[in-house]
Amino acid sequence: MKNDSMLAEAQQLVKGIHELPTIPEIATKVLDMFDRPDVELEELAETILVDQVMASRVIKIVNSPFFKPMHEIKSLKRALIYLGFRQIRHIALTCSIIDAFDGKSGVFDIKTFWEHSFGVGVVSKIIAQRIRYPEIEKAYIVGIVHDIGEVFLSYYMKDMFQKVVDQLQGTPRGFIEVEKEVLGTTHCELGFCLAKNWNFPTDYCDVIAHHHSPQDATCDPTLAAIVNLADLFCSVRHLDYGGREWVSFNLAEEPAWDILKNFSPNFGDMDVERFCYELDERVPEVQDLVTSLFEGMIKK
Numbered sequence: 001m002k003n004d005s006m007l008a009e010a011q012q013l014v015k016g017i018h019e020l021p022t023i024p025e026i027a028t029k030v031l032d033m034f035d036r037p038d039v040e041l042e043e044l045a046e047t048i049l050v051d052q053v054m055a056s057r058v059i060k061i062v063n064s065p066f067f068k069p070m071h072e073i074k075s076l077k078r079a080l081i082y083l084g085f086r087q088i089r090h091i092a093l094t095c096s097i098i099d100a101f102d103g104k105s106g107v108f109d110i111k112t113f114w115e116h117s118f119g120v121g122v123v124s125k126i127i128a129q130r131i132r133y134p135e136i137e138k139a140y141i142v143g144i145v146h147d148i149g150e151v152f153l154s155y156y157m158k159d160m161f162q163k164v165v166d167q168l169q170g171t172p173r174g175f176i177e178v179e180k181e182v183l184g185t186t187h188c189e190l191g192f193c194l195a196k197n198w199n200f201p202t203d204y205c206d207v208i209a210h211h212h213s214p215q216d217a218t219c220d221p222t223l224a225a226i227v228n229l230a231d232l233f234c235s236v237r238h239l240d241y242g243g244r245e246w247v248s249f250n251l252a253e254e255p256a257w258d259i260l261k262n263f264s265p266n267f268g269d270m271d272v273e274r275f276c277y278e279l280d281e282r283v284p285e286v287q288d289l290v291t292s293l294f295e296g297m298i299k300k
């Protein structure tokens with residue numbers, strides 16, 4: 001990471017937390033399955049069935065209005081067949097991550113926070129498809145977890161984070177800037193430490209660390225740029241959790257825009273207006289998906 005002192009500060013802060021949030025073993029297993037082309041439906045079903053809460057959530061989600069099955073789906077296996085392998089892996093993984101923070105009260109409204117996260121996931125997936133990035137699923141997942149440091153702050157360092165949120169009110173500054181001032185580090189470094197702790201793959205950790213500065217990413221700047229643009233887009237399309245109403249930017253001047261242009265000749269003739277127009281057309285779809293996922297996930 002570029003800024004060693006901020007990383008050291010984040011490591012210190014994370015170390016100071018006695019009970020770090022954990023994600024169930026199932027999430028790590030599901031993540032591992034991403035990299036194995038030989039995974040069978042049976043194996044995935046068995047993994048998920050170990051966790052009955054997870055299994056019942058998957059069934060609830062498959063029956064939600066977004067996926068609209070003709071008849072009610074009652075078994076996990078049928079759900080797997082109906083939704084398909086990839087979709088199920090996303091759902092299982094994201095349920096686990098949400099669960100890691102469930103039941104705690106934080107500074108954020110958690111539903112709004114996850115709406116932003118899923119919004120960034122879905123938009124990342126759309127951008128990945130548009131530029132023919134080879135790992136579309138990865139873009140989706142890493143989009144969902146990009147701000148994991150923020151939710152950690154909201155739950156585990158409430159007082160300091162409340163300070164950040166208060167200082168943001170009515171000022172044209174972003175989270176990063178105020179976090180640096182108040183905490184000496186940001187949610188990027190904190191998220192990186194947490195993701196490492198959860199044994200996330202290195203390229204996921206790298207994007208979490210650099211989603212606000214994709215040009216500094218060391219593993220895969222293209223993936224970091226996808227998530228960065230998706231994040232910026234969501235922040236101006238009401239798929240955000242606040243604090244950025246005052247922030248203005250021009251997408252075409254963002255380093256991420258150049259990274260994607262270099263990556264894909266396909267993207268080279270794209271202008272910002274058309275890009276936003278294409279994404280705007282998909283916003284209702286993103287909102288529907290987020291609603292469907294939440295109906296099956298959030299307990300309150």
Ligand SMILES: [Fe+2]
Pocket residue numbers: 146147187211212
């Ligand atoms: Fe962020």
Ligand SMILES: [Fe+2]
Pocket residue numbers: 116120146147231
């Ligand atoms: Fe974000």
